[in-house]
Amino acid sequence: MLELAVLGLLNEAPLHGYELRQRLKATLGTFRAFSYGSLYPSLRRMKAAGWITEDEGDAAVVAGAPPLTGRRGKVVYKLTADGKERLAELLAEAGPSAWEDETFGVHFAFFGQTDPEVRVRILEGRRSRLEERREGVATSIDRTRSRLDRYTLQLQEHGLESVEREVRWLTELIETERRSATTPRAVPDPAPPHTTTTGRGAP
Amino acid sequence: MLELAVLGLLNEAPLHGYELRQRLKATLGTFRAFSYGSLYPSLRRMKAAGWITEDEGDAAVVAGAPPLTGRRGKVVYKLTADGKERLAELLAEAGPSAWEDETFGVHFAFFGQTDPEVRVRILEGRRSRLEERREGVATSIDRTRSRLDRYTLQLQEHGLESVEREVRWLTELIETERRSATTPRAVPDPAPPHTTTTGRGAP
DNA sequence: TTCGTCATGTAATGGGTTACATGATTAC
DNA sequence: GTAATCATGTAACCCATTACATGACGAA
Numbered sequence: 167m168l169e170l171a172v173l174g175l176l177n178e179a180p181l182h183g184y185e186l187r188q189r190l191k192a193t194l195g196t197f198r199a200f201s202y203g204s205l206y207p208s209l210r211r212m213k214a215a216g217w218i219t220e221d222e223g224d225a226a227v228v229a230g231a232p233p234l235t236g237r238r239g240k241v242v243y244k245l246t247a248d249g250k251e252r253l254a255e256l257l258a259e260a261g262p263s264a265w266e267d268e269t270f271g272v273h274f275a276f277f278g279q280t281d282p283e284v285r286v287r288i289l290e291g292r293r294s295r296l297e298e299r300r301e302g303v304a305t306s307i308d309r310t311r312s313r314l315d316r317y318t319l320q321l322q323e324h325g326l327e328s329v330e331r332e333v334r335w336l337t338e339l340i341e342t343e344r345r346s347a348t349t350p351r352a353v354p355d356p357a358p359p360h361t362t363t364t365g366r367g368a369p
Numbered sequence: 370m371l372e373l374a375v376l377g378l379l380n381e382a383p384l385h386g387y388e389l390r391q392r393l394k395a396t397l398g399t400f401r402a403f404s405y406g407s408l409y410p411s412l413r414r415m416k417a418a419g420w421i422t423e424d425e426g427d428a429a430v431v432a433g434a435p436p437l438t439g440r441r442g443k444v445v446y447k448l449t450a451d452g453k454e455r456l457a458e459l460l461a462e463a464g465p466s467a468w469e470d471e472t473f474g475v476h477f478a479f480f481g482q483t484d485p486e487v488r489v490r491i492l493e494g495r496r497s498r499l500e501e502r503r504e505g506v507a508t509s510i511d512r513t514r515s516r517l518d519r520y521t522l523q524l525q526e527h528g529l530e531s532v533e534r535e536v537r538w539l540t541e542l543i544e545t546e547r548r549s550a551t552t553p554r555a556v557p558d559p560a561p562p563h564t565t566t567t568g569r570g571a572p
Numbered sequence: 573t574t575c576g577t578c579a580t581g582t583a584a585t586g587g588g589t590t591a592c593a594t595g596a597t598t599a600c
Numbered sequence: 601g602t603a604a605t606c607a608t609g610t611a612a613c614c615c616a617t618t619a620c621a622t623g624a625c626g627a628a
């Protein structure tokens with residue numbers, strides 16, 4: 167998880183740990199947050215694995231500065247060739263490991279770096295996963311409605327509506343993906359001639 | 370978490386492990402699932418703590434059955450007096466431990482056993498927590514909108530809408546709570562005058 | 573000079589999961 | 601009899617969190 171997120175971000179630009187965490191928050195939004203307590207050890211592991219290297223940052227760049235005792239300047243990390251390979255591998259995953267609750271958001275956040283076909287497969291995988299869940303909850307509600315207490319029922323229904331909402335969202339995304347897939351012209355990147363789909367129109 | 374859920378369920382009726390897990394699924398719905406790998410050890414701990422006791426279930430009830438070698442009949446658990454006390458303690462919590470993402474659903478599921486004032490405080494706590502988050506995400510989106518890639522933006526907006534939706538839900542719940550608090554008459558159960566959101570219309 | 577925030581890190585702990593192992597009971 | 605599902609449990613692991621410790625740097 168963190169692995170994909172870090173590799174994905176570093177593939178856009180070299181960053182140091184602190185910065186990385188801010189970007190993580192900004193990129194994943196409500197979806198997930200990571201603490202330094204997991205970030206730094208993770209960076210260490212990834213460095214050991216040869217996926218990233220430390221690139222001297224600001225602090226050390228001060229040229230002939232006296233040999234700093236502690237040497238605690240910023241440590242800027244960047245991807246190695248192996249790291250890019252590893253990232254490609256992670257981005258190519260199109261199974262449950264990409265569409266389960268804990269992982270989907272991170273994979274989605276890096277769809278910009280993901281193969282279009284993989285994107286669609288992940289979106290569809292998640293959608294059918296959620297559809298199953300919707301059926302399960304819906305029948306569970308129907309079976310037990312009368313016995314359920316007021317609050318439990320409310321919780322079930324809110325959950326059900328959340329799932330339904332996400333299914334609709336996914337369906338829209340899938341349609342958009344298909345349209346741009348069958349229209350290989352244009353759509354080279356997010357900023358096409360005019361505003362395109364960026365539109366936050368009425369629901 | 371599991372602790373509250375288990376105590377809450379056992380307070381409604383004695384159950385054995387397997388049953389407990391089914392009920393857990395049915396009660397928490399989309400919100401959370403627990404595996405046996407956490408359930409059974411948890412039961413063992415709670416037994417050691419004196420909150421629950423094993424009550425002979427079906428298998429052992431078979432009267433003068435020959436001394437079963439393994440003796441692996443169902444083990445029905447029930448609350449002890451200490452367990453009820455512990456449950457009351459957990460249900461009285463009205464701080465972050467009750468309204469954070471991971472915990473709120475479980476607390477909400479047992480609102481039926483929770484003091485009305487605590488209910489409102491938890492609902493309000495969660496709502497203001499979510500409102501903060503909403504502000505954070507909203508400004509983050511505005512600040513970075515132009516730089517964000519298509520998918521990241523989509524993820525942010527979906528997240529934002531989810532948060533806004535939950536805030537509205539909470540607001541409705543809070544109002545309902547207040548109404549029944551100031552109108553001690555009636556309201557012994559769900560059946561409201563108009564169907565509100567219960568509507569599960571055509572697919 | 574003191575406060576906030578930038579910046580890096582470790583140790584202890586936590587709360588679960590997966591995979592495995594076992595066996596009883598029920599339905600066909 | 602055999603498959604499904606009910607039923608209980610353990611061991612190994614995972615991925616993170618919290619709390620702590622340290623220190624540089626800029627602004628008030």
